[in-house]
Amino acid sequence: MKVWVNGSICDAASACVSVLDHGLLYGDGVFEGLRVREGRVFALDRHMKRLGIGLKALSLNANVTHLREVVLSTARAYAERNAYLRLIVTRGPGPLGVDPTTCENPTILCIAASLTIHPTEKLDVGLDLVTASMRRPAADVLDPRVKSLNYLNNAMAKLEACQRGADEALLLNSQGHVAEASVTNVFVVRDGWLLTPPASDGALEGITREAVIRLARDLDVVAREKTLTRFDLLGADEVFLTGTGAGLVPVRSLDKRPIGRQVPGPLFERFAAAYRELTATDGVPLA
Numbered sequence: 001m002k003v004w005v006n007g008s009i010c011d012a013a014s015a016c017v018s019v020l021d022h023g024l025l026y027g028d029g030v031f032e033g034l035r036v037r038e039g040r041v042f043a044l045d046r047h048m049k050r051l052g053i054g055l056k057a058l059s060l061n062a063n064v065t066h067l068r069e070v071v072l073s074t075a076r077a078y079a080e081r082n083a084y085l086r087l088i089v090t091r092g093p094g095p096l097g098v099d100p101t102t103c104e105n106p107t108i109l110c111i112a113a114s115l116t117i118h119p120t121e122k123l124d125v126g127l128d129l130v131t132a133s134m135r136r137p138a139a140d141v142l143d144p145r146v147k148s149l150n151y152l153n154n155a156m157a158k159l160e161a162c163q164r165g166a167d168e169a170l171l172l173n174s175q176g177h178v179a180e181a182s183v184t185n186v187f188v189v190r191d192g193w194l195l196t197p198p199a200s201d202g203a204l205e206g207i208t209r210e211a212v213i214r215l216a217r218d219l220d221v222v223a224r225e226k227t228l229t230r231f232d233l234l235g236a237d238e239v240f241l242t243g244t245g246a247g248l249v250p251v252r253s254l255d256k257r258p259i260g261r262q263v264p265g266p267l268f269e270r271f272a273a274a275y276r277e278l279t280a281t282d283g284v285p286l287a
């Protein structure tokens, strides 16, 4: 593991941040998760754009061009052809009170490491999902489109999934519509169509989600954003999840009820192959 901390790169054991950092004290900050595949950082500029929007939403001043360089430098220092990168920008250290205006300098961190979210065996058989009892916060509470350091809602949903013996949690919004899973977007295949909830239903505008929607054109599949309910998942031909960390992952059940006839489904297999090919050949080269 290699870590960038405020201007220098070190090993994880010697990476330090202040206990007064408002990222730690209040979850005040934003982050991105990126992948290096075959020596290329996939969708680097898309990630930087989303981060830039998040920084603006939080009125956090940090130079996105510099942050892009931080990502590349950390990835180069890690020197692995395949890696996960976590870029974090916090409000920085300040007095104990919540007031963000008391923090003078944001903290910039970047972690390069390996990450496996679901073991390969799970990719072969599909994940078991449970519907989380906790709802996704509404956009006027804490906009899920901002990838903020406030992941308590996601962490509690994942904890509930683990406690109930499942692999992942499905999060609904306060209207009961599907928002997303704890760290992934949700796709449903029905009669050859590919459907995913709009961001306004509580989903992060996932970079992998966007790549899958683009790939649909090449694969001659109609992809649409559509408000979905649990009913749509239970009656789907296929369901799968997407995320930078997790990749494309098939789902085999929701609340102990089986989904689809074949897992992984035929459309999933086509998208997974196309995504593998895309991420191995597209992206900003490290060398």
Ligand code: PMP
Pocket: 033, 154, 180, 181, 182, 183, 184, 185, 203, 204, 205, 206, 207, 208, 209, 242, 243, 244, 245
């Ligand atoms: N939703 C949430 C809540 C996430 O944390 C993630 C992971 N970043 C995703 C969806 C998937 O987004 P992406 O494809 O950009 O990784």
